Amino acid sequence: xxxxxxxxxxxxxxxxxxxxxxxxxxxxxxxxxxxxxxxxxxxxxxxxxxxxxxxxxxxxxxxxxxxxxxxxxxxxxxxxxxxxxxxxxxxxxxxxxxxxxxxxxxxxxxxxxxxxxxxxxxxxxxxxxxxxxxxxxxxxxxxxxxxxxxxxxxxxxxxxxxxxxxxxxxxxxxxxxxxxxxxxxxxxxxxxxxxxxxxxxxxxxxxxxxxxxxxxxxxxxxxxxxxxxxxxxxxxxxxxxxxxxxxxxxxxxxxxxxxxxxxxxxxxxxxxxxxxxxxxxxxxxxxxxxxxxxxxxxxxxxxxxxxxxxxxxxxxxxxxxxxxxxxxxxxxxxxxxxxxxxxxxxxxxxxxxxxxxxxxxxxxxxxxxxxxxxxxxxxxxxxxxxxxxxxxxxxxxxxxxxxxxxxxxxxxxxxxxxxxxxxxxxxxxxxxxxxxxxxxxxxxxxxxxxxxxxxxxxxxxxxxxxxxxxxx
Numbered sequence: 001x002x003x004x005x006x007x008x009x010x011x012x013x014x015x016x017x018x019x020x021x022x023x024x025x026x027x028x029x030x031x032x033x034x035x036x037x038x039x040x041x042x043x044x045x046x047x048x049x050x051x052x053x054x055x056x057x058x059x060x061x062x063x064x065x066x067x068x069x070x071x072x073x074x075x076x077x078x079x080x081x082x083x084x085x086x087x088x089x090x091x092x093x094x095x096x097x098x099x100x101x102x103x104x105x106x107x108x109x110x111x112x113x114x115x116x117x118x119x120x121x122x123x124x125x126x127x128x129x130x131x132x133x134x135x136x137x138x139x140x141x142x143x144x145x146x147x148x149x150x151x152x153x154x155x156x157x158x159x160x161x162x163x164x165x166x167x168x169x170x171x172x173x174x175x176x177x178x179x180x181x182x183x184x185x186x187x188x189x190x191x192x193x194x195x196x197x198x199x200x201x202x203x204x205x206x207x208x209x210x211x212x213x214x215x216x217x218x219x220x221x222x223x224x225x226x227x228x229x230x231x232x233x234x235x236x237x238x239x240x241x242x243x244x245x246x247x248x249x250x251x252x253x254x255x256x257x258x259x260x261x262x263x264x265x266x267x268x269x270x271x272x273x274x275x276x277x278x279x280x281x282x283x284x285x286x287x288x289x290x291x292x293x294x295x296x297x298x299x300x301x302x303x304x305x306x307x308x309x310x311x312x313x314x315x316x317x318x319x320x321x322x323x324x325x326x327x328x329x330x331x332x333x334x335x336x337x338x339x340x341x342x343x344x345x346x347x348x349x350x351x352x353x354x355x356x357x358x359x360x361x362x363x364x365x366x367x368x369x370x371x372x373x374x375x376x377x378x379x380x381x382x383x384x385x386x387x388x389x390x391x392x393x394x395x396x397x398x399x400x401x402x403x404x405x406x407x408x409x410x411x412x413x414x415x416x417x418x419x420x421x422x423x424x425x426x427x428x429x430x431x432x433x434x435x436x437x438x439x440x441x442x443x444x445x446x447x448x449x450x451x452x453x454x455x456x457x458x459x460x461x462x463x464x465x466x467x468x469x470x471x472x
Contacts, residue, residue, distance in 0.1 A: 247282030
């Protein structure tokens with residue numbers, strides 16, 4: 001059902017028994033707190049949380065009395081109509097009177113303290129979307145919405161600069177729309193976007209249910225194998241045998257969890273000195289043997305990205321990829337009468353990666369805050385948040401195939417002309433086909449090779465292609 005449709009009927013009164021309530025104290029007068037809170041509730045599309053909003057009735061003061069909304073939540077689209085009751089400056093309340101939600105009831109109360117210079121704000125919210133979801137997820141989502149609302153209210157009222165900005169913004173067409181806000185400009189993460197922690201955090205602050213769904217999925221996938229790994233590690237030599245025996249299960253779980261965790265597994269596969277030869281070998285599957293996504297989806301992405309130019313590729317490529325890795329899978333096809341390798345990016349991967357960045361960054365920040373109770377120093381010295389930002393910056397770059405194409409061309413220009421003693425090319429760089437490459441598809445010359453880790457017989461003379469350093 002879409003907001004504003006004719007079949008939305010008035011709802012009967014619903015008794016809501018389960019609600020979430022939090023309070024904060026703000027260094028601003030109740031009148032200002034009320035006005036800002038009203039704008040944040042009446043026009044919440046400034047944080048990008050809604051698919052649509054339509055104010056049906058507003059007074060001369062710009063305060064909405066009735067509005068229709070459509071919002072993506074819990075994997076579905078909720079539509080509802082809210083009616084507001086304004087009791088300036090003491091209380092603002094609202095309830096859903098029509099739409100698909102079973103119940104949505106909320107209120108702010110504003111209590112003057114310190115002679116009216118400060119305000120104690122209470123926010124109470126109850127939400128029943130009208131379909132079955134785990135109560136834990138529903139309550140956690142409601143708590144996050146309440147916490148975010150109060151945080152936003154503090155952001156626009158507590159300092160003189162924020163108060164002045166709020167007043168100026170409210171004077172313009174009666175709506176609070178902060179310019180240059182990370183939340184306001186937050187867009188759905190995509191493969192060609194640059195990693196921006198603030199923008200991504202803003203996107204998910206407006207969609208807490210998406211973040212909770214990702215957390216629930218990761219818990220379901222990783223809890224058992226990671227717990228088994230940790231328990232095995234505590235059992236000495238016997239535990240080592242258990243770890244080796246469960247290596248395949250761990251690799252499968254990391255692959256299912258998505259690119260972020262597959263990358264961790266790939267890194268560990270290169271460190272048999274840390275995890276042992278058997279487990280490292282099992283994790284090597286994450287380099288190019290991850291379960292592929294559907295062939296139909298791959299063809300659809302190629303057609304969408306390349307249009308009619310994809311005809312020859314689609315006609316010549318096989319039904320199975322030759323390799324499937326963290327971010328995409330590779331097909332062998334024909335273009336211009338020659339064999340080519342076509343790498344197609346997995347669909348919708350950056351949404352999961354962006355959610356992972358928020359979760360891991362929050363965990364890293366929490367760990368950095370742990371202090372030694374004796375001397376007050378940080379228990380964990382490394383800058384974990386900075387490490388997270390660096391990791392996800394590189395992952396976003398790797399997901400942009402147009403960047404990979406540019407790097408390939410640059411590498412070829414620098415090293416493509418390096419020759420051996422016999423005059424032949426010492427470094428072979430596949431030719432890029434730019435007309436068949438985009439942010440999600442990259443096409444290049446097919447080169448037959450062999451991995452060094454695959455028991456390849458390599459002559460010593462094949463390795464030192466360049467000598468670097470100083471001769472004294």
